[in-house]
Amino acid sequence: MQEPTGVWKYVRGLERFSLCDWPGxxxxxxxxxxxxxxxxxxxxxxxxxxxxxVPLLPRWALSxxxxxxKKWLDGVTVTGGEPTxxxxxxxxxxxxxxxxxxxKLDTNGMRPDMVRDLKADxxxxxxxxxxxxxxxxxxxxxxxxxxxESARANVEAIFRMAEADPESFYFRTTRVPALTDKxxxxxxxxxxxxxxxxxxxxxxxxxxxxxxxxEERRAIGNVVN
Numbered sequence: 001m002q003e004p005t006g007v008w009k010y011v012r013g014l015e016r017f018s019l020c021d022w023p024g025x026x027x028x029x030x031x032x033x034x035x036x037x038x039x040x041x042x043x044x045x046x047x048x049x050x051x052x053x054v055p056l057l058p059r060w061a062l063s064x065x066x067x068x069x070k071k072w073l074d075g076v077t078v079t080g081g082e083p084t085x086x087x088x089x090x091x092x093x094x095x096x097x098x099x100x101x102x103x104k105l106d107t108n109g110m111r112p113d114m115v116r117d118l119k120a121d122x123x124x125x126x127x128x129x130x131x132x133x134x135x136x137x138x139x140x141x142x143x144x145x146x147x148x149e150s151a152r153a154n155v156e157a158i159f160r161m162a163e164a165d166p167e168s169f170y171f172r173t174t175r176v177p178a179l180t181d182k183x184x185x186x187x188x189x190x191x192x193x194x195x196x197x198x199x200x201x202x203x204x205x206x207x208x209x210x211x212x213x214x215e216e217r218r219a220i221g222n223v224v225n
Contacts, residue, residue, distance in 0.1 A: 004059065006088040010034055010081070011062060012047055012054040016069070018077070022104045022126070027075040030062070030109045032089070035082040036110055038143025041202065048081045066099050073124070075102035084118075093123035104119035104128060107112070110146060112155070112157035119168065127169050129158055132155065133179050134186045140178055154188070163192045170199035 002175075005007075013031035021029050035042075046053045065210050066076075076096045084107050094202025096103055106127040108113060118124045132141040138151035148152075162169035172185050173179070188197050 004056065005221065007032075007092045008059045009056070009085045009087055010051065011057045011092070012051055012081075014062060014065065016059055016065070017073075021077045021079075024101065025075045025104070026136075027077050027104070028065070028069070029079060030057075030092070032086050034082050034085050035080060036085040037108055037145045039141060039145075040143055041174075041178075041204075044081060050168055051081070053182075063095070066096065066101070070099045070101055072209070073101060075104060076108075076129075077104045077106065079106040082108055084114035085182045089114075089120065090118060092122055093118065097108075097123060100183075102126075105160075106130070108132070109158045110151075111156050112161070115158060116161060116218045119165075124133060124153055125168065127158075127172050129155075129169060131155060131160075131171050131187055131190065132175050133173065133176075133195065134183050134190075137178065137183065141176065150160050159190075159192045162195065166192075166194060169195075170198060171195055172200055174200040174202050176202045 011030060015029035015031075018027055018029050020028055031047060033047050033054060035048035038049070042048055062202045078089075078093065079117070080086070083105050093103055093105075099122045102125040103123065105118065105124045106128045107130070108130045109115070109131070115127060132138055132151075135148045135155070136151040138146045138148055158169070171191055173184065175184065182198065191197060
């Protein structure tokens with residue numbers, strides 16, 4: 001059997017149907033491996049940093065599912081890991097769009113260049129952006145993967161895009177133990193005018209292989225590989 005190449009090496013899971021990952025949009029959820037951050041509270045640590053531990057979802061299986069169910073879905077959420085960190089992710093997004101489905105992409109916002117390109121190419125309809133916390137706490141919250149200055153530059157670049165097209169973005173923060181009430185208020189104050197912060201409560205992983213989606217913190221038992 002031929003080894004997968006490009007983005008297809010990173011497709012590691014499918015949730016067949018969700019009513020909560022994309023508010024108001026019945027969708028399926030595609031999980032991609034690999035991440036550019038090392039967040040110590042990550043629920044998806046194996047998917048993000050050691051994706052070979054999570055079974056590959058073959059391209060043919062995903063394509064067959066989308067072809068079969070596209071009439072019953074309003075969209076597809078692409079999550080991770082970090083989708084903007086995945087080589088040739090545009091190929092996967094193009095495949096989804098060719099089926100007439102809308103796309104929501106979950107991102108940590110550290111690749112504003114990729115966000116800009118994917119938006120300009122019409123491959124993503126909505127970006128759900130995780131703001132980890134106040135910029136000063138990004139080193140602590142990301143396992144020292146991002147310093148405060150880089151975090152500010154990247155997130156503010158995303159904010160400028162959101163100001164220009166507010167229908168294409170929303171922002172959320174997971175209330176991890178390191179964040180205080182003051183921190184949460186500071187994050188709210190960072191957002192562009194007119195945006196509200198979606199706060200996600202942190203739920204510690206219950207077992208070694210726990211994997212959760214970004215909205216409801218569901219465990220891997222609800223994910224079909």
